[in-house]
Amino acid sequence: MLQPTLVLMLRTCFAILLATVSTYARTNQQALNPSQIASLNNFGTSTSLAFPTQSLGASDATSFLVSHGWDITKKGHVAQENDTSFISDPITKDGWVYAIDYPKGSLSGTGGAEFSTYWNNSGTAFGSMLVHYEVAFDPNFQWALGGKLPGLRGGSLDGCSGGKDSPDCFSVRLMWRADGKGEAYAYIAASTSFCAEKDVRCNEDGYGTSIDRGLFVFVSSGWNEVDMIVQLNNPPNSANGIIQVYYNGLIAVNKTGLQIRSQDSITGITGLFFSTFFGGNNASWESPIDQHAYFRNFQMWASESFSKASSGITSAQIPSIFQLLTLVGSVVLLWIPFGI
Known part of the structure; x- marks a missing residue:
């Protein structure tokens, strides 16, 4: 002994x-760049979203989006259009960015902006997609209780946001919480077993599901690089979908064994879901001051293939x-x- x-x-x-x-x-x-992440997942189709080379006010900014391949749904409609513009990059002073205003006291519907894009109009459904972008916030940005950031969506455009849960669609966005804590925020077919997983918070009031809150943290006064991957479950009644989030090139969120869609009517991923605002749906979520976020370098990769992961294995079991x-x-x- x-x-x-x-x-x-x-x-x-x-x-x-x-x-x-x-x-x-x-x-x-x-740390991986978005092309490397796409290559690892065999996403062979790609596109990038055009940016202007001059400042554009709200209505001109929307006209630019519509006429330069952003393929905005709902006839070019941008919710809260007056809170958008293209300006010179205030962080690096190099290039142009899509600027979003969050007025003092604003929530969804009174600040920020929201629209969806149809990337693929050929009729071929994408079963897997990666979206990459960079986001920056004002110096000393006041995070309050939290707000939404862009992601991906599919199915009907009349749900899966704003507390309107629906089996006819899905959406996966990013969200900042207090102190800039990041998470994936999803309207998906959340099962009882999924909601019981560690670091998953399912809301029972029709609002979205919080996934892996705080595993990465957004910073102000600098650019944050994010990459989001959604691979749809197939068939729709299986649980083999995947959601991943990379922050500054390092994987932060890796959820497998998901039933993202539950209906055959959701045939694929539509494209970018540009959605950003403070909230939440009551005054406790309001932006405390007039402040801004800035976006640049939107790129997307996709594949017609759905998730090939084994069904029924949840991320909590791996x-x-x-x-x-x-x-x-x-x-x-x-x-x-x-x-x-």
Whole structure:
């Protein structure tokens, strides 16, 4: 039997080694650019959204979107159009950005902007899609309780936002919460088992589902790069869909085993769901001051293929390398005897 002092030394050394290896693995992930992420997922079709080379006010900004391939649905309608413009990049002073106003006291419907795009009008459905963009916020941006950021959607345009849950559509957006904490925010077919998963918060009032809140944090006064992947479950009654979010090139959200759609009528992913505003749906969510966000470098990749993951395996059942490392380390630490 080992001496007590030696046992203590072994346990301490192994605990330090375990923490060091885990920290090293987390901090030495290789950041990926959007093209690399698309390549990893075999997304072969791509597009990018055009930006002007001069400042444009609200109505001219919308006209530019419509006439330069953004393929806005609902006859070129941009909700809260007066809160949009194209301006010179206020962060890097290089290039042009899509600027969004959040007036003091604004919520959905009174600030920000929202529209959907049809990327693919050929009739071929996309089963998987990646959207990449960069977002910046004013210096000392006041996050309040939170707000929405763009993502992807499919199916009917008359739901899956604003508390209007519907089996005829789905949407997956990003959201900031208090102190800039990020998350994926989804209107999907949320099962009881999915809602019971760690880091999933399903609302029972028709509003969306919060996924992995706080695993990444938005910063103000600089550009944040985000990449979102949605791979639809197939067939619709299966649970093999995937939602992933990369923040500054590193994967932050990785949810598998999802039933994103439940109806055959949802044949694919429509395209970009540009949606940003404060809220929430009551005064506690209002923007506390007049402030702004800025967007640039919208790119998308897609594939006709749906998710090929095995059905019924939820992300909660798939341990990460960090969980496995912690488990093995804990067993070893318990195994080392305390006695002589």
